Amino acid sequence: MGHSSIKDMLLKQAYSITPESIKRLGLSYGIFLQECSEFILWAQQDRDKLSKAGLNIGIIQEAEFLLEEAQNIHALRANESKSTKEEVANWNRKKKEGIDLGKQLVHHFKYAFRHNKELSAIMGEIKFPCKVHELISNLDLLIHMGNGHTDLLDAIGFDFAIMSRVAQLAEELPNLHGYKYVASQSNPNKIKRDQIFSLLKSKVDEIRACGKYVFHNDPDRLKGYRSSYLRQKNNRATRTKKNN
Known part of the structure; x- marks a missing residue:
């Protein structure tokens, strides 16, 4: 069967x-990818001994393919996650400015x-902070009232630059909220990432199980099929328990 x-x-x-x-991986995506790369490398070196113990050597090649796909989609999701955080942060920043x-x-x-x-009664009904749709509606109403009574605002020395900025925000906020909503929804690439990682884990778990079986009396080779991250984590937990 060809590579494609x-x-x-x-x-x-x-x-x-x-x-x-x-x-479930039990560790971060990045660490998981690093350890998978190391497990596969060890398995390539031990392929003959693993094969004699019944491991289908084709699974090592499958793990290699999946590792590459996992690395690619992990990088893609990292960029998407960064964009999502930026969209949410931008929305929160502009929303706060609109409220203030x-x-x-x-x-x-x-x-x-x-x-x-009449105008005083209307002003008494406008409250901040409020729900998103009320925020946008309230800002629009304030702009409308301000533009309709510039004479009263002039009389108190009002700075119309504030109203100009609010008008700009009233136009921006609906779109920003839409971007933020879309960005925060479940992304197909997130699901694909988890599916690829899950299959990769299945393949690597099979390789590791065989490696542990074959090299159970060979510490130097056995260590290549054990998770360094989990070993260090367990050691830290043991030291902490002893110190307590």
């Missing part, structure tokens, strides 16, 4: 894994409109 055929077969197999069947400036407008407008019962 093997790759297609493995991806088809990975993408058929249901969410509830995805294997909205409060300022309410403060100024209440004083400017204090002799007009």
Whole structure:
């Protein structure tokens, strides 16, 4: 079977894994990839002995293909995650600015409109902070009221630059909220990543099990099939328990 055929077969197999069947890694994606690379390297060196113990050597090649796919999609997801965080941070920053400036407008407008019962009543109903749709609606209303009563605002020496910025935010916030919502939703690449990692784990677990069996009396080779991360983690836990 050619390389492309093997790759297609493995991806088809990975993408058929249901969410509830995805294997938990027990460690970070980056560390998992590093350890898989090391396990595969050891298995390549020991392929003859592993084969004699019943391991289908083709599984090592399959693990290599899956490792490459896992590395690629991990890098893709890292970039997507960074973009998502940036979208969310931008939304939160602009939302806070909208709330702060909205409060300022309410403060100024209440004083400017204090002799007009109708306008004062409207101002009394505008509250910050509020829900997203109310925030955008409140900012639009404040802009409309400000533009309609510039004479009253002029009379108190109001700085119209504040209103200009609020008008800009009122236009930006709906789109920013849309971007933030889309960015925070479940991403198909996240699911694909977990499926590929899960299949890779299955292949590597099989290789490691055989390696541990073959080299159970050979510490120098056995260590190549054990997780350095988990060993260090367990050692730290043991030391902590002793110190306590």
